[in-house]
Amino acid sequence: MEAKLDLPFDTEEMLAGLRTWVECESPTHDAAAVNRMMALAGRHLAIMGATVETIPGRMGLGDCVRARFPHPSNEPGILVMAHLDTVHPVGTLQNGLHFRREGDKAYGPAIQDMKGGTYLAIEAIRQLAIAGIATSKPVTVLLTSDEEIGSPSTRDLIEAEAARHSVVLVPEPARPDGGVVTGRYAIARFNLRTTGRPSHAGARLGEGRSAIREMAKQIVAIEEMTTDACTFSVGVIHGGQWVNCVATHCDAESLSMAKRQEDLDAAVERMLSLKASGNDVSLEVKRGVTRPVWEPNGKVLALHAQAESIAKRIGFALPHQSAGGGSDGNFTGAMGIPTLDGLGIVGALAHTLEEHVQISSMVPRAKLLAGLLQTV
Structure with a gap:
């Protein structure tokens, strides 16, 4: 079946x-702010006719x-998967990144990563x-x-939900060339703590052993x-x-990324084997959240080919990488569920005070999503 793509997507309405x-604003560590965003999106989805559930958060994080959506079939379906937490703290709108439009660019916190793509995906469902x-x-x-912090409280939910579906669409930002993502590198996070010996930094500096100095070396x-x-x-x-005290403790977080799982496994081993530089200080390294490598298989490449065909009809190229x-998508792809990522808006400079999207990409990307929802 050929997808119907001539849908009345309106750029101005979508942008508004x-x-x-x-x-x-919905930074990850502000659960109340995230929940306000979830309520806004949930109401939007309910008005569209969906049966909406709020799943309580855990680990002090948001819901x-x-x-x-109603459908005559009970077969395993399409999971549209997105996140509404951001890296921008509350107040960013007033301090450096207010919503604004400049030519073909629209700026704002998380407009590219990934509220823009999420909104387009939901609009595609609505227009259909x-x-x-x-x-x-x-x-x-x-x-x-x-x-944005590696999904420590939601990985189990993501994997359980994905297992009930036959395909996963992820409207994360498009690649810089407008392409989509058919695989992702493996990522591991680590929590480090150095412990030194306190002393008065003015009167007895030499008696102390600075945890900050040790962390700097590490x-x-x-x-x-x-x-x-x-x-x-x-x-x-x-x-x-206190600046007049030699620091007893210093904490840090590190991240490692590798294209192959075996390289990440080696990185984990290296990180966990780190030692303090001297006997008067100590170092503790704990492994944090890990995202498995997702390597494209034949089903993923077939899914991309389908998306590429739809994009060609709309009038743009859709490379993959x-x-x-x-x-x-790391989780669902690693599970072997056909996953297509990077379906969101074209833009640039995510996670910065210049984060923006290309307004002209909104309608074509929404049509791509609508086409996939009809055919996958």
């Missing part, structure tokens, strides 16, 4: 609706929303329903709350382990309480 989402066009299979939308050593096969980076560090960065 997306603005309400962007202006509902999730699951929406199921208005037009009376059935999706090929039952559709479920799962909106999660902690993807950071340099860790980042110098980076190779073409695997990267090592430290992105968070907290140490000390494996990508870094990680997403919840």
Whole structure:
């Protein structure tokens, strides 16, 4: 069956609706803020006719929303999977990244990663329903709350829900060339703590052993382990309480990414075997959240070919690639469920104060999603 793509997507209406989402700030670690965003999206889905459930959060993180749309078939369906948590703290709208439009660009916190793509996917479902066009299979939308920190509280939910479906569509941002993602690299996070010996930094500096100094040495050593096969980076560090005290503790978080699982496994072994530089200080390394490598198989490539054919009809190319960065598609792809990622808006500079999308990409990407929902 050939998908019907001549749907009345309206750029201005979509951009106005997306603005309400962007202006509902929802950083991962602010559960109340995430829940406000989940409520906004849940209400939107309920108005569309979905049966909406709120799934309580855990680990101090926000709730999730699951929406199921009516369909005559009971066969395993299509899972549209997205996250509504962001890396931008509440207040970003007033301090550096307010919603604005400049030519073909629209700016705002999480507009690219990934509220834009999520909004388009839901709009595609809505337009199909208005037009009376059935999706090929039952559709479920799962909106999660902690993807930006590796999905520690939702991985079990994601995998359980995905197992009930035959295909997964992930509207994470499009690749810079407008392409989609058919595989993702493996990622591991680590929590590090150094412990030193306190002293008065002014009167008895020599008696202390600084945990911050030790962590600084470890950071340099860790980042110098980076190779073409695997990267090592430290992105968070907290140490000390008073400048006139030699710090007793220092905490850091590091991340490693590899294209192959065996390279990540080797990185994990290296990280867990790190030692302190001296006997007067100690180092503890704990493994955090891990995303498995997702390598494309024949079913994924067939799914891409189907998407590529739809994109060609719309009028744009749709290359594919494996990508870094990680997403919840790592989990479903590694499970062997045909997964197509990177279906969201074209844009740039996610996770920065210049995050934006290309407005002109909204309608073509929405049509692509609508086409996939009719044919996969």
